[in-house]
Amino acid sequence: MSEKKLENMQDLVSLCKRRGFIFQSSEIYGGLGSCWDYGPLGIELKNNVKNSWWKAMTYREDIEGVDASILMHPLVWKASGHVDGFSDPMVDCKECNARFRADKIDLSAPCENCGAKESFTEPREFNLMFETTMGPVKDSGSTVYLRPETAQGIFTNFLNVQSTMRKKLPFGIAQIGKAFRNEITPGNFIFRTREFEQMEMQYFVKPGTQKEFMEKWKEIRWQWHLDQGLDEKKLRFHDHGDDLAHYADAAFDIEYEFPIGWDEMEGIHSRTDFDLGNHAELSGKNLNYVDQMDGNKKYIPYVVETSVGCDRHILALLCDAYRVENAGTKEERVVLGFIPKMAPIKVAIMPLMKKPDLEEPARKLMDELSQLYKCEYDVSGSIGKRYRRQDEIGTPYCITVDYDTLEDKAVTIRDRDTMNQERIPLENVRTYILNKFGF
Ligand code: ATP
Numbered sequence: 107m108s109e110k111k112l113e114n115m116q117d118l119v120s121l122c123k124r125r126g127f128i129f130q131s132s133e134i135y136g137g138l139g140s141c142w143d144y145g146p147l148g149i150e151l152k153n154n155v156k157n158s159w160w161k162a163m164t165y166r167e168d169i170e171g172v173d174a175s176i177l178m179h180p181l182v183w184k185a186s187g188h189v190d191g192f193s194d195p196m197v198d199c200k201e202c203n204a205r206f207r208a209d210k211i212d213l214s215a216p217c218e219n220c221g222a223k224e225s226f227t228e229p230r231e232f233n234l235m236f237e238t239t240m241g242p243v244k245d246s247g248s249t250v251y252l253r254p255e256t257a258q259g260i261f262t263n264f265l266n267v268q269s270t271m272r273k274k275l276p277f278g279i280a281q282i283g284k285a286f287r288n289e290i291t292p293g294n295f296i297f298r299t300r301e302f303e304q305m306e307m308q309y310f311v312k313p314g315t316q317k318e319f320m321e322k323w324k325e326i327r328w329q330w331h332l333d334q335g336l337d338e339k340k341l342r343f344h345d346h347g348d349d350l351a352h353y354a355d356a357a358f359d360i361e362y363e364f365p366i367g368w369d370e371m372e373g374i375h376s377r378t379d380f381d382l383g384n385h386a387e388l389s390g391k392n393l394n395y396v397d398q399m400d401g402n403k404k405y406i407p408y409v410v411e412t413s414v415g416c417d418r419h420i421l422a423l424l425c426d427a428y429r430v431e432n433a434g435t436k437e438e439r440v441v442l443g444f445i446p447k448m449a450p451i452k453v454a455i456m457p458l459m460k461k462p463d464l465e466e467p468a469r470k471l472m473d474e475l476s477q478l479y480k481c482e483y484d485v486s487g488s489i490g491k492r493y494r495r496q497d498e499i500g501t502p503y504c505i506t507v508d509y510d511t512l513e514d515k516a517v518t519i520r521d522r523d524t525m526n527q528e529r530i531p532l533e534n535v536r537t538y539i540l541n542k543f544g545f
Pocket residue numbers: 255287289296297298299300301302303304370371372373413414415416417418419
């Protein structure tokens with residue numbers, strides 16, 4: 107059997123649309139630039155990713171979760187440096203007005219949109235925060251921002267969480283939520299969008315210990331991506347070296363090899379006391395931690411953060427899972443080979459024909475297994491076609507109820523990857539499936 111992996115992002119974009127994973131936002135109006143909607147299967151996949159991250163990051167003694175609001179006091183973004191410094195250098199082509207990020211293109215090359223030579227304006231800084239106004243009166247005092255990162259909702263709640271949950275250093279606060287950036291050049295499907303979801307954790311540590319925790323979190327986060335089923339050969343660390351954001355004293359990315367090349371999927375940053383220190387100064391609140399283990403010394407903790415884009419990780423999972431077996435032949439089949447816990451649909455239940463005596467046991471199974479997992483009931487088309495559809499959406503198991511079922515009270519369970527079929531007594535199906543998933 108031959109196998110082909112994903113080479114062209116367009117193949118994935120069309121599968122995602124055809125099978126109900128991801129649609130263009132506002133599609134009936136022609137879409138809205140780089141905004142995407144998750145469909146029925148996409149949201150299952152997304153929830154699986156979020157649950158897996160949430161469990162890995164907060165079902166532990168030293169990390170608590172929060173869900174902060176998207177709109178925050180405008181001074182938050184002054185303290186964080188975003189009002190003054192969160193910008194990308196932008197150039198316009200004087201011929202066609204196309205806009206580019208100056209740090210992402212060769213300014214001496216012709217415009218990649220119209221081919222004009224030496225046509226770029228001087229780079230200007232463009233702030234990436236979306237602005238809106240709060241309340242009925244639109245004046246400068248009512249300007250608020252859509253958060254460009256979830257981290258600040260964690261910093262502003264540092265004292266609340268530390269005191270209510272009686273936390274001692276080191277400890278972390280985790281959050282999943284939307285972030286917004288008015289990116290100059292969004293694109294590549296859900297890789298870079300203007301509205302996206304982040305899964306972030308800020309780990310508060312004693313100053314001087316940040317390097318040790320940086321190493322620890324690099325290891326934990328690397329392993330998480332492997333546990334999600336990603337191919338280790340397609341992962342690597344990128345050390346930022348001295349090329350650091352305004353708040354960091356060290357930074358590593360976990361990069362994935364997308365069909366568009368290697369690029370960042372997660373950032374692991376040592377943010378020092380930059381954020382808490384600035385919030386303490388601008389708010390006038392005392393954000394010191396009193397270290398009872400060290401003679402009641404007072405200090406602002408240092409922070410090591412792990413920040414992964416939920417959508418970017420989903421794109422990696424989709425690219426990684428996509429394979430075409432026997433490409434170009436009559437037996438060609440497209441498979442999304444997710445690990446079982448990531449699959450949007452865990453089990454498909456298929457009565458061989460649309461007949462009441464087959465549908466009755468099938469519906470019973472559907473009811474029983476739906477208490478455990480997201481299942482799909484599919485009664486239309488040939489069995490072969492139904493298997494192909496389930497392969498394409500990554501369903502690990504298909505259960506067929508056929509005429510023999512009425513005699514032997516057993517069903518056929520087909521494995522997505524091996525395509526092997528096993529005959530299992532109806533009364534054992536629940537245990538069989540539970541054992542297969544192991545959760
Ligand atoms: P980039 O260099 O790609 O713009 P960044 O270094 O600014 O990203 P961070 O601020 O470190 O990104 O954000 C953490 C994570 O959030 C990234 O690793 C990425 O997975 C995700 N992310 C950031 N910007 C976007 C975006 N516009 N669309 C989708 N995901 C994003």
